[in-house]
Amino acid sequence: MIRIGILNLQGDIQEHLEATLNAAQKTGAKCHISKVKTASEVAECHGLIISGGESTVIGKFIQEEGIDQTILENRTAVLGTCAGMVILGKKTDYQQPLLGLIDMQVKRNGFGNQRLSFERDVEIFGKNYPGIFIRAPYALKVGSAANTLAKIDDKVVAVQQENCLATAFHPELTEDTRIHEYFIKEVI
Ligand code: GLN
Numbered sequence: 565m566i567r568i569g570i571l572n573l574q575g576d577i578q579e580h581l582e583a584t585l586n587a588a589q590k591t592g593a594k595c596h597i598s599k600v601k602t603a604s605e606v607a608e609c610h611g612l613i614i615s616g617g618e619s620t621v622i623g624k625f626i627q628e629e630g631i632d633q634t635i636l637e638n639r640t641a642v643l644g645t646c647a648g649m650v651i652l653g654k655k656t657d658y659q660q661p662l663l664g665l666i667d668m669q670v671k672r673n674g675f676g677n678q679r680l681s682f683e684r685d686v687e688i689f690g691k692n693y694p695g696i697f698i699r700a701p702y703a704l705k706v707g708s709a710a711n712t713l714a715k716i717d718d719k720v721v722a723v724q725q726e727n728c729l730a731t732a733f734h735p736e737l738t739e740d741t742r743i744h745e746y747f748i749k750e751v752i
Pocket of ligand 1: 615616617618619620645646647648650672673698699700701
């Protein structure tokens, strides 16, 4: 049984839960998927999903709750989308708590403000994926330990390092569950 937690603080938590349930069904993997909010709940999980939202708020919460320590000690797999991508990075243009699990420097709101949110196909794993970008970040610099999975206009929008996967776009907002399936099947 694979246990997956959706960090229950802010952002598209319900959407991530549903996308993960659908993805699990497609992969045929036996999964237990739930919303989690404490370090002890995270400790039960093989994988954790950190949604979009405000990365400063989410990062502070993760630190205050000791969830960062739990993830580091257990080497929990993490999927971070949008704000979650920021948190997985080592550095941003702001002073904020980060997990630093992916060797990348992230530019927050890299594509501009809320009005400049957009939808665009992203080529990932050799196929197009419907990318929904909402005040999205991108990776400015990706270190040699990390693997760039997708770019748009030379901006890195999907990165993986070992069992951590980051996307600048929101896979939970489409019907296409391939990113969640990949997280379950290949990353966790
Ligand atoms: N710009 C936000 C941040 O850093 C992320 C936006 C989002 O998650 N939709 O924190």
